[in-house]
Amino acid sequence: MARVVVDVMLKPEILDPQGQAVHRALPRLGFEGIADVRQGKRFELEVEGPVDEAALARVREMAETFLANTVIEDFTVRVEEPAAGSAEAAA
Amino acid sequence: MARVVVDVMLKPEILDPQGQAVHRALPRLGFEGIADVRQGKRFELEVEGPVDEAALARVREMAETFLANTVIEDFTVRVEEPAAGSAEAAA
Amino acid sequence: MTLDTTKHAEQTPDAELPWAELGLKEDEYARVREILGRRPTGAELAMYSVMWSEHCSYKSSKVHLKQFGEKAPESDALLVGIGEQAGVVDVGQGYAVTFKIESHNHPSYVEPYQGAATGIGGIVRDIIAMGARPVAVLDPLRLGAPDHPDTKRVLPGVVAGIGGYGNCLGLPNIGGEVVFDACYQGNPLVNALCVGVMKHEDIHLAKAAGAGNKVILYGARTGGDGIGGASLLASETFDTSKPSKRPAVQVGDPFQEKLLIECTLELFREGLVTGIQDLGAAGLSCATSELASNGSGGMRVELDTVPLRDSSLSPEEILMSESQERMCAVAEPEKVDRFLEICEKWDVIATVIGEVTDGERLEIYWHGEQIVDVPPRTVAHEGPVYQRPYARPGWLDALQADDPAALARPADGDALREQVLRVAGHPNQASKSWVTDQYDRYVLGDTVLAQPEDGGMIRIDEESGLGVALATDGNGRYAKLDPYAGAQLALAESYRNVAATGARPLAVTDCLNFGSPEDPAAMWQFAEACRGLADACRTLGTPVTGGNVSLYNQTGDLAIHPTPVVGVLGVIDDVARRTPMAFREEGQLLYLLGDTREEFGGSAWSQVVHGHLGGRPPAVDLERERLLAEILVSASRDGMVDAAHDLSDGGLIQAVTESCLRGGKGARLVVPDGLDPFVFLFSESQGRAVVAVPRSEEVRFTDMCRARDLPAARIGVVDGDEAAGAGTGDAADGAAIEVQGCFRLPLAELRAAHERTLPELFG
Amino acid sequence: MTGTAPTSTATGAGAPGSTGRIGVVTFPGSLDDRDAQRAVRLAGGEPVALWHRDTELHGVDAVVLPGGFSYGDYLRAGAISRFSPVMESVIDAARGGMPVLGICNGFQVLTETHLLPGAMLRNDHLHFVCRDQRLRVENAGTAWTGDYTRGQEITVPLKNNDGQFVADERTLDMLEAEGRVVFRYTGLNPNGSRRDIAGITNEAGNVVGLMPHPEHAVEELTGPTTDGLGFFTSVLKKLVTA
Numbered sequence A, B: 001m002a003r004v005v006v007d008v009m010l011k012p013e014i015l016d017p018q019g020q021a022v023h024r025a026l027p028r029l030g031f032e033g034i035a036d037v038r039q040g041k042r043f044e045l046e047v048e049g050p051v052d053e054a055a056l057a058r059v060r061e062m063a064e065t066f067l068a069n070t071v072i073e074d075f076t077v078r079v080e081e082p083a084a085g086s087a088e089a090a091a
Numbered sequence C: 001m002t003l004d005t006t007k008h009a010e011q012t013p014d015a016e017l018p019w020a021e022l023g024l025k026e027d028e029y030a031r032v033r034e035i036l037g038r039r040p041t042g043a044e045l046a047m048y049s050v051m052w053s054e055h056c057s058y059k060s061s062k063v064h065l066k067q068f069g070e071k072a073p074e075s076d077a078l079l080v081g082i083g084e085q086a087g088v089v090d091v092g093q094g095y096a097v098t099f100k101i102e103s104h105n106h107p108s109y110v111e112p113y114q115g116a117a118t119g120i121g122g123i124v125r126d127i128i129a130m131g132a133r134p135v136a137v138l139d140p141l142r143l144g145a146p147d148h149p150d151t152k153r154v155l156p157g158v159v160a161g162i163g164g165y166g167n168c169l170g171l172p173n174i175g176g177e178v179v180f181d182a183c184y185q186g187n188p189l190v191n192a193l194c195v196g197v198m199k200h201e202d203i204h205l206a207k208a209a210g211a212g213n214k215v216i217l218y219g220a221r222t223g224g225d226g227i228g229g230a231s232l233l234a235s236e237t238f239d240t241s242k243p244s245k246r247p248a249v250q251v252g253d254p255f256q257e258k259l260l261i262e263c264t265l266e267l268f269r270e271g272l273v274t275g276i277q278d279l280g281a282a283g284l285s286c287a288t289s290e291l292a293s294n295g296s297g298g299m300r301v302e303l304d305t306v307p308l309r310d311s312s313l314s315p316e317e318i319l320m321s322e323s324q325e326r327m328c329a330v331a332e333p334e335k336v337d338r339f340l341e342i343c344e345k346w347d348v349i350a351t352v353i354g355e356v357t358d359g360e361r362l363e364i365y366w367h368g369e370q371i372v373d374v375p376p377r378t379v380a381h382e383g384p385v386y387q388r389p390y391a392r393p394g395w396l397d398a399l400q401a402d403d404p405a406a407l408a409r410p411a412d413g414d415a416l417r418e419q420v421l422r423v424a425g426h427p428n429q430a431s432k433s434w435v436t437d438q439y440d441r442y443v444l445g446d447t448v449l450a451q452p453e454d455g456g457m458i459r460i461d462e463e464s465g466l467g468v469a470l471a472t473d474g475n476g477r478y479a480k481l482d483p484y485a486g487a488q489l490a491l492a493e494s495y496r497n498v499a500a501t502g503a504r505p506l507a508v509t510d511c512l513n514f515g516s517p518e519d520p521a522a523m524w525q526f527a528e529a530c531r532g533l534a535d536a537c538r539t540l541g542t543p544v545t546g547g548n549v550s551l552y553n554q555t556g557d558l559a560i561h562p563t564p565v566v567g568v569l570g571v572i573d574d575v576a577r578r579t580p581m582a583f584r585e586e587g588q589l590l591y592l593l594g595d596t597r598e599e600f601g602g603s604a605w606s607q608v609v610h611g612h613l614g615g616r617p618p619a620v621d622l623e624r625e626r627l628l629a630e631i632l633v634s635a636s637r638d639g640m641v642d643a644a645h646d647l648s649d650g651g652l653i654q655a656v657t658e659s660c661l662r663g664g665k666g667a668r669l670v671v672p673d674g675l676d677p678f679v680f681l682f683s684e685s686q687g688r689a690v691v692a693v694p695r696s697e698e699v700r701f702t703d704m705c706r707a708r709d710l711p712a713a714r715i716g717v718v719d720g721d722e723a724a725g726a727g728t729g730d731a732a733d734g735a736a737i738e739v740q741g742c743f744r745l746p747l748a749e750l751r752a753a754h755e756r757t758l759p760e761l762f763g
Numbered sequence D: 001m002t003g004t005a006p007t008s009t010a011t012g013a014g015a016p017g018s019t020g021r022i023g024v025v026t027f028p029g030s031l032d033d034r035d036a037q038r039a040v041r042l043a044g045g046e047p048v049a050l051w052h053r054d055t056e057l058h059g060v061d062a063v064v065l066p067g068g069f070s071y072g073d074y075l076r077a078g079a080i081s082r083f084s085p086v087m088e089s090v091i092d093a094a095r096g097g098m099p100v101l102g103i104c105n106g107f108q109v110l111t112e113t114h115l116l117p118g119a120m121l122r123n124d125h126l127h128f129v130c131r132d133q134r135l136r137v138e139n140a141g142t143a144w145t146g147d148y149t150r151g152q153e154i155t156v157p158l159k160n161n162d163g164q165f166v167a168d169e170r171t172l173d174m175l176e177a178e179g180r181v182v183f184r185y186t187g188l189n190p191n192g193s194r195r196d197i198a199g200i201t202n203e204a205g206n207v208v209g210l211m212p213h214p215e216h217a218v219e220e221l222t223g224p225t226t227d228g229l230g231f232f233t234s235v236l237k238k239l240v241t242a
């Protein structure tokens, strides 16, 4: 089974109260040097069957119509390769 | 300025009510073939200065103490390469 | 790109501006040129176009709204009347209350959560700007067909948004409405009412008096929210072919607003505010021009000092931005430091953006260059006024002739029983707990009554028990059949709901939701509703203190039912004397107050059982409403009734059902002589209520009704305890509503029908 | 609105003087702070307002972290408040045995500080819920529950978005074994909390957190019951005898 990740973020021009609150709190916690923070949603979908163009197209449609409200949000869809996953700087 | 992304997901053993609600809704919307959905948070941090090991270590500490509650959540930290960004299947 | 300064405008008199794209009519643009004696700059055009829009200028509705002032009844209670951000009413003991209702219909359809949330945010800022502490909200809602897939998107989103914002602000939600009708499918109505409390001396008005006083913008940074057409002005070529990248929907930040409330109240407490205005529609354009227009002098603003969220915004866009959670205040120069200090205490960004001048112009500068130089009144208060043509629609005769008397009525007791269940379980009459349990009704610790009570009630003084009650109502079906009567019925019901709690109705706010003013039929409905409401307010002695008009509520050519929503505010000297709706004591006597006639036009029964809308709405009798209210208030004050519930949609049986379910008690009803059981149960005759009278009070109560000439019929008794019958498995022994000679309906069955509807529809 | 003059109307156990000063912290976005102050007053104690930027506790004998949406509940409920200056003092004092009660958002703050174990998730049904909730008192031995009896059922309002208490099985077993489950939901579990847990305490029994709102059940007129008063009379008694 493959994992497809949909990241949903508020459009850049839209106010992001959550990201702002996090950003404002950082200096108090002793973290300097962060110019901006934005907070969004990450969906991990376990897709049955092959993740071909058709499957990705379906996920994109799902993101467009359901996971994101494109009036205020942008989204990206990407396949998470098993390899790529471990390449991330896991904590 | 470089972007560091922190993904925060509920630990696998914790039931994810939001992901489940999304998952349950999919068949009704005509989307089949998704075995599971999990929903988490994505933070995009704009980091001033070079994103070296020291900077990443600070972000990891921030994630550990603040962005995630490690009682229930796991996180990953990664640098978003400008190239990688455009390689994503942007919608 | 060259900055379009006033000087530039003088030098380039023939430059083409996109006035039409910004919604101005040709003659309106000509008037702007005449006022200024030159072509407007882009920034000036931005201001005039948004301030002269229907939404901000009330250009189509003004001529009709005038009546609310002209016909206003004498009232010693009114401290601030129509025209301010919200009216202010004296409720005694040195307290004043301000309340207002507003619509956020269109945004709530596009983005239900944020649209509804920012609706709450906007009305709350209106109340803070009057100097009051907001103490409660109510949310009258109208949705499309309950089983339509889009309603499943809109209703849950709207409810989550209202809750998300209101709960986070710490304002109890104490009432509202949820009405479904296919006419609202593409155009749901999301109205929101907020009420605030202050001492008389704390009333603040929006005006900028005193040359040298500083203009301070505080709250959220300004972003590119809701500026729609203004972004056209940002490009030198006014290129209309490029789609605007600026969002039409705003995202609310209730946390920021909570800080704004506390911060503003502290500024008031320390006497640091000379004038104040919230930023809502039209943002800074509105705030600066209104503050200046209401004051004595002029104003000078350095627009480049405005803190921005998005540094790419043009001056025109900054002027039009509708970013939420911002306020604009005027303060004396020596008080500015303390002002900024208090803002810092609350983590609220505050910036001096300008000052009051002794001139007569509103002047706005951008990096030292003048981009606006206008007489502020012409922007804020002297917008266009239209006498829109209106005409009674041709279809109305046929609609009114379609009398519900022709509809098939239940043949026997069993059929009646079945229809009672259907009406009680229809989404419009069903329990609204699925919605209202998502709202905090306890926060602030002063909620005495909240949904599903007839009116919400808030204690405002812990020592004396002084309190206020509020209700909102509006029946679009009635108004469709007769908008004049419909508006009066909306007022009558709201007034009755407040009186049923034991509070004395004092004042009115209204939200007039109608179709396009360019359609003579919709315009006629609007005109009739205004006339009806103004006339009724005069008769009931309750002035309209403020409100909101929402036009263009239609999908294509299809207008919504004309929907005047009326909020009534009442006062009660001691909230301990309130009358709840629940039947709580077995053996208490049920009295039906008022007259019952065959009135089924626009009724719940005709809708649920026959899908019918036709005939005439129930007759209006305002003198009777006034008498009924007097009786209900006296009975509450003197402890003669233990429960009261007004009769509205669904008629007597629906009211009895709700009171029984609320108290977990059954009732035995006897059909009065000469009344058909069906009419007795389902008629929607107005001016009625049902009360539960302790036996010890019966003589006193009936004597009072007789002495004042209010018909009061003993119709039954509270009988049977749901808790006692529970678990026995023997329905026959449990509590029930029994209509003698007709049917017996166990409470459990009725409760299931009433309570499962919304959860089944919306999860 | 609360009047500012504290008029004591109830016959609480609070003694005048140094015992009975109960601090109520206001974070940006706290909502039920005034209500908690009123409850303290009605129980006979003296409420003391504490500000999140305070670096000391002004000599209070106990602290209430009230309900609300501190910092908008952004990030996670309680996550940002936990780093307020006042919380350093509260954490120290709690470790030293001072009674601390976290209600709703206050409970969330206490788990974020790890004074109490576990964490709070979104309600399982994903809606904000406001209801009159029945609870069973499981531990009448804490600083805040002495006036109740074990097994007693009380009804107080519940209102929250993120009320689903979770912890790993080992922690849950430990809480049960040590008698640190203080309240359990009865009748209906309103948010999917593990093992119906509504409130817990620390090992010493001085720190208690719960999701429901006892401060909204202290007056006949405005609450479903007056069952919540016992929290405040309990701690006041405890302070007298301490």
Ligand SMILES: Nc1ncnc2c1ncn2[C@@H]1O[C@H](COP(=O)(O)OP(=O)(O)O)[C@@H](O)[C@H]1O
Pocket: C138, C139, C140, C141, C173, C174, C175, C176, C177, C178, C429, C432, C435, C436, C450, C451, C452, C453, C454, C455, C472, C473, C497, C646, C648, C649
């Ligand atoms: N959207 C809502 N928000 C808050 N309260 C609501 C809402 N919808 C309905 N209610 C409450 O539910 C109760 C029943 O509503 P409704 O049947 O419209 O009352 P009535 O017909 O007596 O005016 C009232 O207390 C009303 O305030």
Ligand SMILES: [Mg+2]
Pocket: C453, C454, C497, C645, C646, C647, C648
């Ligand atoms: Mg009613």
